[in-house]
Amino acid sequence: MNEETRTKDIIGLLARLLAGGIFIYAGFLKAVAPAEEFAYAIETYKVVPAGPAMFAALTVPWIELYLGVFLAAGVFTDLAALAAGAMLLGFEGLLLQAMIRKLPVTSCGCFGASMHNSLGYEFFQNLLFLAAAALAWKYGGRFSIDSTLEQHG
Amino acid sequence: MQFDLIFTMKIRERNCSARSLAEVISGRDIKCCIIKRMFNRTLARKFFAAGLLVFAVTLAVLLCRQFSLAPARPSPEFRAFGPKNATIQIYEYTDFSCPACKAAETHVMKILEVYRGSVRVNFKHYPLPTIHPWSFQAAAYADCAGAQGRFMEYAALLFENQEQWAFAKSKPAQFASFAAELKLDLPALESCAAAPETARRVKLDISEGDLRGVNATPTFFINGKRAVGGTQFLDQAKKFDNLLNKNR
Numbered sequence: 001m002n003e004e005t006r007t008k009d010i011i012g013l014l015a016r017l018l019a020g021g022i023f024i025y026a027g028f029l030k031a032v033a034p035a036e037e038f039a040y041a042i043e044t045y046k047v048v049p050a051g052p053a054m055f056a057a058l059t060v061p062w063i064e065l066y067l068g069v070f071l072a073a074g075v076f077t078d079l080a081a082l083a084a085g086a087m088l089l090g091f092e093g094l095l096l097q098a099m100i101r102k103l104p105v106t107s108c109g110c111f112g113a114s115m116h117n118s119l120g121y122e123f124f125q126n127l128l129f130l131a132a133a134a135l136a137w138k139y140g141g142r143f144s145i146d147s148t149l150e151q152h153g
Numbered sequence: 154m155q156f157d158l159i160f161t162m163k164i165r166e167r168n169c170s171a172r173s174l175a176e177v178i179s180g181r182d183i184k185c186c187i188i189k190r191m192f193n194r195t196l197a198r199k200f201f202a203a204g205l206l207v208f209a210v211t212l213a214v215l216l217c218r219q220f221s222l223a224p225a226r227p228s229p230e231f232r233a234f235g236p237k238n239a240t241i242q243i244y245e246y247t248d249f250s251c252p253a254c255k256a257a258e259t260h261v262m263k264i265l266e267v268y269r270g271s272v273r274v275n276f277k278h279y280p281l282p283t284i285h286p287w288s289f290q291a292a293a294y295a296d297c298a299g300a301q302g303r304f305m306e307y308a309a310l311l312f313e314n315q316e317q318w319a320f321a322k323s324k325p326a327q328f329a330s331f332a333a334e335l336k337l338d339l340p341a342l343e344s345c346a347a348a349p350e351t352a353r354r355v356k357l358d359i360s361e362g363d364l365r366g367v368n369a370t371p372t373f374f375i376n377g378k379r380a381v382g383g384t385q386f387l388d389q390a391k392k393f394d395n396l397l398n399k400n401r
Contacts, residue, residue, distance in 0.1 A: 031214045032223030034360030040353065062211075069210050075203045149198045 012139025016071050019084055019132040023068025029112035030061035041109025045094050046101070063087070071136060074144020081137035088130045095123045221365045221374060228275040229354070231299030232308075234265055235273030240400045241393060243274045244374040246358075246367045249292060249311040250285030250319040254371045257383035258312050264390055271397055276308075278358040279370050287318060287325055290346065292355045294328045297345035303335045310334065 030038050039057035043050060067087070070080035091110070098105050099119050108122045117125070141147055217223055225244055227233060245261060247254045265274055278296075280288030291311050298307030310331040311318075318325035328346075332339050345351055365374065373380040373389070376396075380386045 028214065028217075029224070032217050032364070033226065034357055034364055036353070036357050036360045037226075040357075065210050065214065066207055069206045070203060073202075073206060075199060075206060145202050146199065149195050149202070 008139045009142040011135055012141065013143045015132040015135035016074060016077065016081070016140040016144070019081070019129055019136050020068045020070075020072030022129050022132075023064045023071065023084055025068075026111050027061045027064030027066075027068055030057075030109075031065060033112045037112065038109050041105075041107050044103065044105045044107075044109075045098050046103055047094060047097070071133075071140075074140065074146050077140045077144050077146050078137055081133050081140060085130060085133040085137065088126050088133060092123060092126050092130070095119050095126070099123065218364050219366060221377060221379070223364075225275070225374065226357075226361060228277060229296075229299065231302065231304045232276035232296070233273060234276070234305070236270060237273065239271055239273035240397055241268065241272045242376055243272060244277055245274055246277045246279035246362045246370060246372045248278075248280045248285055248288045248370040249295065249308070250288040250315060251281070251370045252315065253382055255312045255315050257371045257386055258308075260383050260387055260390070264393075268393055268397070272393070276304075277362065278355045279362045279367055279372070280355065280359070281370065285319060287321060289352075289355060290324070290328065291318070292358075293346045293351045294332075294342065296351055296354060297342045298332065298335065298337055300345060301337050301342065303337060306335050307331055307337075 035054065035057040037057075038061065039050070039054045042048065042053040042056055048056065064087070067080050067084050070076055071084060095108065105119060107116050108119060110117075110122055110126075225242075228244075243261075243264075247258070261274060265272055278292040280292050282289045295304055295307050295311060298304055310327075314327060314331075318327040329339060329343075332342050362372070366379075369381050371382065371386070373386050375386075375389045378389060380389050
């Protein structure tokens, strides 16, 4: 294995751990908190009414958790990275429309009720996570359960 | 896709005529049966690994909920008493209509007084409207009194006069008379008590209590350890001196 490939593999691993870790953390904080709290945060974006917001509040944290674990462990790495990237893009869309419409969003709901960062801060932070998801998708194949299973397939 | 890439490469290596993964899976090309078997086995293992991870994560989260290992949501400032960084953090789930809560409140107030500076009590609403018809409204009124800076006094009046209003046939007049006694802005209190935002805050406390496995009032979480009722609360309170000495 040449030096460049090895560096890319390590970058891929780190990106997977970062993106996966963030998804696990965000999902866990919301999954152990009352769903109503996250539902309220979703409602403040004024994109969906209360019913669908509650449904999203009940499901999104678990999806984040599972995607995070898949990414960190490297199971279905490509799909998990793509799905994580798609979710992040969706979050970016929500944040952006809230910023444009100047909505009074007090808690973005990204990490449950424990963090209250500005929408702009969350937007740029998500760009970083999006980059990590992209790197995980491109270089995250090695040092994963996927590669182990494929080698011994 | 990673699968497509890997298996397209393997197909090429073996001079297989199948051009896509779909053809391999459909089994149209008999030469690819080895690849198909290998693909199925690897895929099955990946699904198994994914299933294990999903199971482990779900179990871990449910256990965290059950044992209240999740970070606790602090109460709004008007119903949190004591310094934020106090050594002993108490979360109290209470129903204003519940006689056991009334009895326990005396102990809580005493503890706050005796261990002033070392204890913080986060008051949480856990009304049980199925057995106490006005408990939810009482919680809302208390919160609105809190918004005017008199939560503790209003809560004390609700507890003291519990028998008078808790099982009233219609909306208890005491909600307004307590406000008058405390010289609160009554129209503001009424509109606040009827506001959806207030109801939402109370409901959020109830949901949080449900998540933490609260099913009786009063329930306390003292530095994460559960105590149900005044007796268990006092049992734990006996250990406060040791706890404070250890942290000195």
